[in-house]
Amino acid sequence: MKNALESLPEILLLGPGPSTTHPEVLHALGRPTIGHLDPKFIELMDETKALLQRLAHTNHPLTLPISGTGSAGMETAFVNFIEPGDRVLVLQNGVFGTRMKDVAQRLRAEVDALDFDWGAPVDPDRLRTHLTGNRYDIIAVVHAETSTGVRNPLDEIAAIVRPTGALFLVDSVTGLGGIPVTLDDWGVDIFYSGTQKCLACPPGLAPFSASGRALAKLRARTSKVPNWYLDLSLISNYWEGAKRAYHHTAPINMIYGLYAALRVILEEGEEAVFARHRAAHEGLVAGLDQLGLELLVEPACRLPMLNAVKVPAGIDEAAVRSRLLADHAIEIGAGLGPLAGNIWRIGLMGHNARPEIVDRVLAALAACLK
Amino acid sequence: MKNALESLPEILLLGPGPSTTHPEVLHALGRPTIGHLDPKFIELMDETKALLQRLAHTNHPLTLPISGTGSAGMETAFVNFIEPGDRVLVLQNGVFGTRMKDVAQRLRAEVDALDFDWGAPVDPDRLRTHLTGNRYDIIAVVHAETSTGVRNPLDEIAAIVRPTGALFLVDSVTGLGGIPVTLDDWGVDIFYSGTQKCLACPPGLAPFSASGRALAKLRARTSKVPNWYLDLSLISNYWEGAKRAYHHTAPINMIYGLYAALRVILEEGEEAVFARHRAAHEGLVAGLDQLGLELLVEPACRLPMLNAVKVPAGIDEAAVRSRLLADHAIEIGAGLGPLAGNIWRIGLMGHNARPEIVDRVLAALAACLK
Numbered sequence: 001m002k003n004a005l006e007s008l009p010e011i012l013l014l015g016p017g018p019s020t021t022h023p024e025v026l027h028a029l030g031r032p033t034i035g036h037l038d039p040k041f042i043e044l045m046d047e048t049k050a051l052l053q054r055l056a057h058t059n060h061p062l063t064l065p066i067s068g069t070g071s072a073g074m075e076t077a078f079v080n081f082i083e084p085g086d087r088v089l090v091l092q093n094g095v096f097g098t099r100m101k102d103v104a105q106r107l108r109a110e111v112d113a114l115d116f117d118w119g120a121p122v123d124p125d126r127l128r129t130h131l132t133g134n135r136y137d138i139i140a141v142v143h144a145e146t147s148t149g150v151r152n153p154l155d156e157i158a159a160i161v162r163p164t165g166a167l168f169l170v171d172s173v174t175g176l177g178g179i180p181v182t183l184d185d186w187g188v189d190i191f192y193s194g195t196q197k198c199l200a201c202p203p204g205l206a207p208f209s210a211s212g213r214a215l216a217k218l219r220a221r222t223s224k225v226p227n228w229y230l231d232l233s234l235i236s237n238y239w240e241g242a243k244r245a246y247h248h249t250a251p252i253n254m255i256y257g258l259y260a261a262l263r264v265i266l267e268e269g270e271e272a273v274f275a276r277h278r279a280a281h282e283g284l285v286a287g288l289d290q291l292g293l294e295l296l297v298e299p300a301c302r303l304p305m306l307n308a309v310k311v312p313a314g315i316d317e318a319a320v321r322s323r324l325l326a327d328h329a330i331e332i333g334a335g336l337g338p339l340a341g342n343i344w345r346i347g348l349m350g351h352n353a354r355p356e357i358v359d360r361v362l363a364a365l366a367a368c369l370k
Numbered sequence: 371m372k373n374a375l376e377s378l379p380e381i382l383l384l385g386p387g388p389s390t391t392h393p394e395v396l397h398a399l400g401r402p403t404i405g406h407l408d409p410k411f412i413e414l415m416d417e418t419k420a421l422l423q424r425l426a427h428t429n430h431p432l433t434l435p436i437s438g439t440g441s442a443g444m445e446t447a448f449v450n451f452i453e454p455g456d457r458v459l460v461l462q463n464g465v466f467g468t469r470m471k472d473v474a475q476r477l478r479a480e481v482d483a484l485d486f487d488w489g490a491p492v493d494p495d496r497l498r499t500h501l502t503g504n505r506y507d508i509i510a511v512v513h514a515e516t517s518t519g520v521r522n523p524l525d526e527i528a529a530i531v532r533p534t535g536a537l538f539l540v541d542s543v544t545g546l547g548g549i550p551v552t553l554d555d556w557g558v559d560i561f562y563s564g565t566q567k568c569l570a571c572p573p574g575l576a577p578f579s580a581s582g583r584a585l586a587k588l589r590a591r592t593s594k595v596p597n598w599y600l601d602l603s604l605i606s607n608y609w610e611g612a613k614r615a616y617h618h619t620a621p622i623n624m625i626y627g628l629y630a631a632l633r634v635i636l637e638e639g640e641e642a643v644f645a646r647h648r649a650a651h652e653g654l655v656a657g658l659d660q661l662g663l664e665l666l667v668e669p670a671c672r673l674p675m676l677n678a679v680k681v682p683a684g685i686d687e688a689a690v691r692s693r694l695l696a697d698h699a700i701e702i703g704a705g706l707g708p709l710a711g712n713i714w715r716i717g718l719m720g721h722n723a724r725p726e727i728v729d730r731v732l733a734a735l736a737a738c739l740k
Contacts (some may be wrong), residue, residue, distance in 0.1 A: 001633060001636065001637050003633065004413060004414050004417050004629065005398055005401060005414070005626055005629065005630060007410070008401065008404055008410055008411075008414070009404070009410060011402075011404055011405060011408060013403065013404075013405055015405055017619060018403050018405065018406065018619060018622060020402070020403065020405040021402065021623070026400045026401070026402065026403075027400060028375055029399040029400050029623055030396045030397060030399050030400030031375060031378065031396070031567075032378075032380050032381075032390070032391065032396065033380055033383065033388050033390065033391040033396075033572045034379070034381055034383075035381060035383055035388065035701045036388065036573070038381060038695070038701065040377070040379060041378075042377070046376070047374050051651050067438055067439055067442070067574070068437055068438045068442065068599060069437055069618045069619050069620075069621060070618070070619065071598070071599050071617075071618035071619075072438065072599050072618075074597055074598075074599070075597065075599040075600075079414075079597075083715075099598070102598055103598045104596050105594075106596045106597065106598055107596060107693055108596075138670050154476075194619070196403075196619055196622075196638060201407070202621065202622050202623040202624070203619040203620065203621050203622060204404045204437070204574060204621035204622075204623070204624055223474075224476050225476070226476045226477060226478075226596060227445065227449075227476065227597060228441070228444075228445060228469070228472055228473040228476055229438060229442050229444070231444040246706075247441075248439045248440070248441035248442075249387060249439050249440065249441075249564070249566055249573040250386060250439075250472050250573065251417050251439060251567075251572065251574035251624070252388060252573060253391070253399055253570050253572040253574070253627075254572070254574055254621070254624065256375055257623075259374065259375065260373075260375060262585075263371060263373065266371065267371050295684070325408070330725070331405045331408065336616075348582055368506075
């Protein structure tokens with residue numbers, strides 16, 4: 001029987017994620033599986049939690065990886081804290097804000113969305129005005145909008161949301177490990193991320209954190225969480241405390257990978273990692289400029305790890321991506337929704353935020369645009 | 371910074387799962403990550419589906435791994451096919467039947483349970499009698515009850531369920547890859563399994579299959595599936611057809627692992643694999659008998675891959691497990707629920723269903739019981 005794994009090419013992953021997995025993480029994934037209730041595994045869980053708390057700058061005890069991809073993190077973030085009829089506000093300026101609205105509506109929340117242009121950040125003034133006449137149980141925003149390359153102004157948004165008493169829900173699937181994530185300073189109540197972006201780990205886990213206020217709402221529910229698999233009141237009994245009650249079998253080897261990924265980042269040092277992402281971004285922008293290519297997003301709110309590049313008139317954007325993949329073994333991303341056909345998305349995430357990677361993609365892009 | 375992975379011991383995993391991961395699967399997990407929309411990855415998805423269809427003996431086009439552990443498979447099985455008020459019957463003779471009831475109730479189904487003794491199989495006659503006066507939308511059963519070591523009589527149950535018109539839902543988290551799973555012959559409509567048992571792959575994916583009848587119920591829903599992450603109508607757009615619309619980022623490296631695991635089994639040949647499981651089981655039972663140890667379950671309905679062993683009077687069951695782990699690097703499982711303290715659970719799953727493994731656990735057990 002043929003082995004399809006053997007014919008898989010090695011591709012430089014410069015799309016919107018997954019990014020290239022760090023070699024130490026690949027090594028960790030292939031370690032022998034251990035039991036999910038083994039005392040040594042419990043220790044590893046505790047250390048993984050501690051590393052996550054450090055990287056996300058939070059003291060929330062409930063900080064752990066959810067057993068699914070970043071989208072499972074989103075599902076967890078809403079399903080535990082929404083009861084039917086709850087009022088949710090989603091700040092929407094890309095695919096992932098739109099997805100939040102869908103997730104929350106399925107859980108029978110009353111969802112309002114404040115819409116901002118795709119490619120522009122959330123406007124704090126409009127948010128402030130909107131909140132004058134409206135009260136919400138949850139206000140949700142995407143920190144790093146992977147579909148557009150926009151970094152939303154979390155400091156300002158947080159300062160507006162906090163006094164309203166709403167739970168503050170932040171998606172930083174693409175931000176964590178590439179730009180600062182400071183949950184406790186921002187006053188974030190519900191947070192999730194993904195492993196396959198700046199953590200340089202394969203997709204499959206969603207780092208997650210919930211504040212005491214969020215957990216108080218969970219405890220006060222009048223009905224069970226309508227999702228057994230993602231019920232944090234059950235999951236926390238396995239991840240916390242003395243008893244470690246079996247809930248579902250943790251994805252052991254993926255947790256090895258996440259632990260290794262977090263360790264790689266914190267060994268290098270957060271500041272150095274963020275500086276490396278900024279430098280790679282600046283190098284890319286300078287090189288794109290020389291090629292006559294422009295970015296979609298204004299400099300002040302660009303994500304360093306996800307660069308939305310305008311497709312020049314007369315260029316077949318899909319053909320360029322196909323050539324990059326076929327001739328240069330480089331994957332970049334297409335636009336989504338209203339940006340489909342209009343942008344490429346070039347990720348410089350985690351292990352790929354390095355000058356030699358920037359040089360390689362610029363050279364390949366130049367060749368494909370000739 | 372210390373690396374906790376380096377101090378992880380290598381343990382022989384003879385509990386109820388995870389089982390020891392096959393070396394080829396470990397190797398596959400550590401391969402470089404590729405993009406989830408890369409044409410080569412799409413090919414690998416198609417081949418993985420085909421291998422799953424072969425092993426589960428089904429032609430259902432919707433046969434794929436769900437991006438979560440076996441319990442996410444259970445959640446998927448209920449959340450897509452239940453609408454509030456639907457009538458569900460759960461055949462309950464262990465932890466996993468009980469869990470099904472909880473999952474279905476959270477989704478606002480009207481759930482009846484038929485209870486059978488833990489350690490005994492579902493009694494087809496009682497089921498037949500019960501169904502005379504009751505109509506259900508879904509009838510659910512656990513094929514291989516991991517909490518007790520019982521194999522439920524799927525042939526007989528299937529023959530009773532089919533004429534009722536209910537969707538037939540089967541959990542074979544522990545069965546798949548160790549005993550025959552013949553979905554189309556049984557007329558199973560909704561099926562899920564897990565990777566960490568007889569597939570000898572780490573936990574993290576749930577092989578899943580749904581029939582045309584089940585999908586017709588999904589299409590006829592009057593409300594959206596109240597779970598975006600596990601919505602099969604969206605997931606199938608990524609796993610099937612020409613468009614391969616992005617839903618969530620597939621857990622790439624875990625899919626490498628599952629593909630390798632399925633390939634290992636089908637290369638050896640299903641019949642040989644099942645015979646190997648039976649032989650290991652028989653060797654274990656003979657050896658336990660020599661040690662004066664008895665099994666909980668009657669011979670006719672024992673699972674070969676999960677052996678529930680009665681703890682003799684006067685023996686501290688937890689101390690034996692601790693000694694096996696500390697002195698022999700062997701993990702076995704404890705009893706759950708009403709069986710806690712009364713049984714050990716010895717798994718001989720996948721790569722561990724071999725005579726040398728049986729010899730090793732018997733020798734270690736003999737030493738610990740002295």
